[in-house]
Amino acid sequence: MPFGNSHNQLKMKYSSEQEYPDLSKHNNHMAKVLTPALYEKLRSKQTPSGFTLDDVIQTGIDNPGHPFIMTVGCVAGDEETYEVFKELLDPVIQDRHGGYKPTDKHKTDLNPNNLKGGDDLDANYVLSSRVRTGRSIRGLGLPPHCSRGERRAVEKLSVEALGALTGDLKGKYYALKNMTEAEQQQLIDDHFLFDKPVSPLLLASGMARDWPDARGIWHNDNKTFLVWVNEEDHLRVISMQKGGNMKEVFNRFCTGLSKIEELFKNKGQEFMWNEHLGYVLTCPSNLGTGLRAGVHVKLPNLSKYRQFEEILKRLRLQKRGTGGVDTAAVGGIFDISNADRLGFSEVELVQMLVDGLKLLIEMEKRLEKGQAIEDLMPAQK
Amino acid sequence: MPFGNTHNNFKLNYSVEDEFPDLTKHNNHMAKVLTQEMYAKLRDKQTPTGFTVDDVIQTGVDNPGHPFIMTVGCVAGDEESYEVFKDLLDPVISDRHGGYKATDKHKTDLNFENLKGGDDLDPNYVLSSRVRTGRSIKGYALPPHNSRGERRAVEKLSVEALNSLDGEFKGKYYPLKSMTDAEQEQLIADHFLFDKPVSPLLLGAGMARDWPDARGIWHNENKTFLVWVNEEDHLRVISMQKGGNMKEVFKRFCVGLQRIEEIFKKHNHGFMWNQHLGFILTCPSNLGTGLRGGVHVKLPKLSTHAKFEEILNRLRLQKRGTGGVDTASVGGVFDISNADRIGSSEVDQVQCVVDGVKLMVEMEKKLEKGESIDSMIPAQK
Numbered sequence: 001m002p003f004g005n006s007h008n009q010l011k012m013k014y015s016s017e018q019e020y021p022d023l024s025k026h027n028n029h030m031a032k033v034l035t036p037a038l039y040e041k042l043r044s045k046q047t048p049s050g051f052t053l054d055d056v057i058q059t060g061i062d063n064p065g066h067p068f069i070m071t072v073g074c075v076a077g078d079e080e081t082y083e084v085f086k087e088l089l090d091p092v093i094q095d096r097h098g099g100y101k102p103t104d105k106h107k108t109d110l111n112p113n114n115l116k117g118g119d120d121l122d123a124n125y126v127l128s129s130r131v132r133t134g135r136s137i138r139g140l141g142l143p144p145h146c147s148r149g150e151r152r153a154v155e156k157l158s159v160e161a162l163g164a165l166t167g168d169l170k171g172k173y174y175a176l177k178n179m180t181e182a183e184q185q186q187l188i189d190d191h192f193l194f195d196k197p198v199s200p201l202l203l204a205s206g207m208a209r210d211w212p213d214a215r216g217i218w219h220n221d222n223k224t225f226l227v228w229v230n231e232e233d234h235l236r237v238i239s240m241q242k243g244g245n246m247k248e249v250f251n252r253f254c255t256g257l258s259k260i261e262e263l264f265k266n267k268g269q270e271f272m273w274n275e276h277l278g279y280v281l282t283c284p285s286n287l288g289t290g291l292r293a294g295v296h297v298k299l300p301n302l303s304k305y306r307q308f309e310e311i312l313k314r315l316r317l318q319k320r321g322t323g324g325v326d327t328a329a330v331g332g333i334f335d336i337s338n339a340d341r342l343g344f345s346e347v348e349l350v351q352m353l354v355d356g357l358k359l360l361i362e363m364e365k366r367l368e369k370g371q372a373i374e375d376l377m378p379a380q381k
Numbered sequence: 382m383p384f385g386n387t388h389n390n391f392k393l394n395y396s397v398e399d400e401f402p403d404l405t406k407h408n409n410h411m412a413k414v415l416t417q418e419m420y421a422k423l424r425d426k427q428t429p430t431g432f433t434v435d436d437v438i439q440t441g442v443d444n445p446g447h448p449f450i451m452t453v454g455c456v457a458g459d460e461e462s463y464e465v466f467k468d469l470l471d472p473v474i475s476d477r478h479g480g481y482k483a484t485d486k487h488k489t490d491l492n493f494e495n496l497k498g499g500d501d502l503d504p505n506y507v508l509s510s511r512v513r514t515g516r517s518i519k520g521y522a523l524p525p526h527n528s529r530g531e532r533r534a535v536e537k538l539s540v541e542a543l544n545s546l547d548g549e550f551k552g553k554y555y556p557l558k559s560m561t562d563a564e565q566e567q568l569i570a571d572h573f574l575f576d577k578p579v580s581p582l583l584l585g586a587g588m589a590r591d592w593p594d595a596r597g598i599w600h601n602e603n604k605t606f607l608v609w610v611n612e613e614d615h616l617r618v619i620s621m622q623k624g625g626n627m628k629e630v631f632k633r634f635c636v637g638l639q640r641i642e643e644i645f646k647k648h649n650h651g652f653m654w655n656q657h658l659g660f661i662l663t664c665p666s667n668l669g670t671g672l673r674g675g676v677h678v679k680l681p682k683l684s685t686h687a688k689f690e691e692i693l694n695r696l697r698l699q700k701r702g703t704g705g706v707d708t709a710s711v712g713g714v715f716d717i718s719n720a721d722r723i724g725s726s727e728v729d730q731v732q733c734v735v736d737g738v739k740l741m742v743e744m745e746k747k748l749e750k751g752e753s754i755d756s757m758i759p760a761q762k
Binding site: 153 | 388394401402432443522529594656
């Protein structure tokens, strides 16, 4: 006996104008797209699991945004959200992902052999390399909407699958709610531990409900392959190591992901994926590959060069501080990663990073010697 | 509808055990009462507006509590919550309100003439006096659950009602979202301004959604009568002034409340009230009178006396710091108010404050002179 739409039916007694949110001070992708007419059209709809338009947009209403940072302002509660609310989400996706059209097809390529080079980034400059992505298990609600039962099912399935990994991927699961003090300290020292979200962007979408129930961290014995369970997505998969051997990191990433996917398939489960959106994740910004491949790299001279931002833009890269998104760079060390997620394959994105970094390091070396770098300026990729 | 989970249509596909929250580390009233059996019984129910047991308890699941402070851990989304989920809420109410039974009747008395004394508390000790309560408007869902349309309707109706007041009650409404900087400064200086809740207890219940839409502050020109619209309840009504004339404060409180209620009744939207629970409010801790009558009073000596807590207990009073709940006292100045909310009337509760504070000021004076107060220790009220 489902709950029906009764909470929504009550709202329908009010006119669309009375229910339409005040977005006049807002600056996020949702606010730019959601007109009163669009709200009126979508407000009576829901996905099969009951996710409504107001659920999709609540985080964007409660977080008006920043004059300089364009947040997405909406989330999916299940796979069908992207279909039922396509009239809102397609334009949001288009704005966020450089003009990606509703008719475009996304290519998935997780064959690490297709990556050229990437094993020789200068370790004097590149301190560490990392690739992450997310995966959603088909048939289960996403973090903004899942019930405790669904979330625990995600955990159970994931732990079973991860428990079957062997060789250099063999590892152990640490449930957040049973962690000992010693385990917690170790995970913090390894930079593996994730905490209850504090960002109002995440909290407002409901993904921190029931914390820390069914959340946990799995990693291999070598500490080079790590999986977060039930944080912002069902699964976040991370491959990382010190130094600049991105090829090795990407190899492990692809191998590990394929093995995990196989294990899920053996149990009759699969990841949410379609031809148009690629891998389906909670935040529209992570669709496609869901992939962020990046390095911590020393660029003290280049980062002060007046065209630094322009160079990154042309290389389709972005910079962050070494604490991750929204942190500042420390000691001239930057986190440099791919800017795109959708419309390019995994191999293509990592290739852009590898090629781009090679160039950035060359430029840094020239500037160290007081030489010009104008001739090295790249064209827009 | 705090978050999407509330109306998740698939959660009933999971067993009770899979859906029952982990409350093993919890210490709040909800966690003490909610057994798996009770959850099984209530989990497929909803109020006419669609509020479910998961909605009721989410704040208590997400805020395990404190070893020393017993929070309530549940909220109502509408008037019917207290009926549909009585199996959970009746025991919570009983625990929180000193054994108040499911069959008990609550008495409402807002006749200020029934208060004896209260006009002569020594202003050398009593710095200020204040009475507050909450009111919910029948026919609208409560802050954890209401839609924007409903919240705006509450605001519209409230502002109409308040703007029709005259005499000492004539005043003005300041909506949060269109306040000027100057108005904001003034309201802060007057200690009138309320901000977006930061307490995870409130945020976890969903009452900060769409902030600051349809929230505002109304006060009379004399700045002695103040109404908060759409904060933790539909309305919070406050009467306050410097000094110790609690009688005057209470008179203004009663007269103002009755005038407001008359106007709402004319619009066929009276206040939520019933014989058993008195005035219905969002938090079960505020049922009955919803009244907190208190003073800021200097008790530097009495507060360090060995029996201070016991005296307060017997007088049915509680202490807080002058910043309000959960703050520390500064300079020996305490906020002393009634501890009870349900099972005694407004007049009864303010009488306790008046009589109790009178006694405590006398005790303070004795202690100043180095005299004993043992003969003055009161019996349990």
